[in-house]
Amino acid sequence: MADSVPLLINGNGDGGNGKSERPKEPWRGEFVKSIVYAGLDAIITSFSLISSISAGRLSSVDVLVLGFANLVADGISMGFGDFMSSSTEKDVAAKERCVTKWDVENQRGAQQEHLLHRYQELGMDAADAATVVSVFNKYPDILADEKMGREVGAEEQSEKPWKNGLITFVAFQVFGCAPILAFIVLIPFTDNDQIKFIGACVLSALALALLGIAKAKFAGQNYAASVGITLFNGAVAGAAAYGIGWTLRNVAGLDE
Known part of the structure; x- marks a missing residue:
């Protein structure tokens, strides 16, 4: 703990040596994963569908009808899937914590010994490890969280799974x-x-770039690399869909 004092006093995170700059913190958000995942999937799904339809030389009406039908159906599916996933994750975490809390209350000695060995394996001195465990022993709830190897209150992060599902659905519709x-x-x-298909390519690229920028901002990543990866992902998926549509129409002879 003493090592942290000069960091707080200097306020620059480098201990006064001036050798390194403090890394930028990522944006914190409860629904970041849902937005990024749903947005990326929505753009690629819609663009791939449009690519295959355009390669098959279907009309703009076909694109709009199939595009919006697919967008709504997939959005509902993904939103419900995210809700179910978050709900299940919450239930499993609650069950695991219930079991761990029982172990802490009824097998206190064994749980303390487990934590003691764990801290020593992480490099903590035996005496310090014993001190930390003895302090945790006064607080059963904190000891249970520590035994599970996660931060206190982590089980509350997905308190309302329906929000995850709703955010996923909305993000899918907006980006898609x-x-x-x-x-x-x-x-x-x-x-x-x-020309309309070229316009769709341009708008898809802009949406993917925007999502890549948002992803880099959220995760504290390099902007150029994040945008490049998302654009490459969309380009590969769109090219594959276009190639399949063109092949089925021109090679397989599915003209009508």
């Missing part, structure tokens, strides 16, 4: 609309489906 919007926005300007 980007590729389809080109076919709506360009209606007054052109009837050429190829």
Whole structure:
């Protein structure tokens, strides 16, 4: 603990040596995972569908009907899946904590011994480890959390699974609309489906770049690398879908 004193006094995180800069903290958010995962999946799913339809030379009406139908159906599926996943994770965590708390209350000696060995394996001095465990022994709830190897209150992070499901659904709809919007926005300007498809490619790329920037901001990652990865992911998926659509129409002979 004494080592932390000069850090607090200097306030620059380098102990006064000036050798390193304090890393930037990532944005904290309860629903970051749901937004990033749903947004990425939505953009790639919609763009891949549009790519395959465009390669098959179907009309803009087909793109809009199939695109929006797929967007809503997939959004509902993903939102419900996130709700079920978060709900199950919460139930499992509560059950695990219940079992661990029983162990702490009824097998206190064995649990203390387990923590003692764990701290020593992490490099803590035997005497210090014994001191820490003896302090935790006064607080059964904290001892149970420590025995589970997680922060106190971690089981409350997914307190309302329905929020995760709702956020996933909304994020899927918002990001998934980007590729389809080109076919709506360009209606007054052109009837050429190829131009509309190019517009969809541009909007999809912008949405993926925006998501990549948000992901980098949330996780404290490099912006260029994050944007590059998301764009590459979308490009590969879209190219694969376009290639399959073109192959089925022109090689397999599925003209109509």
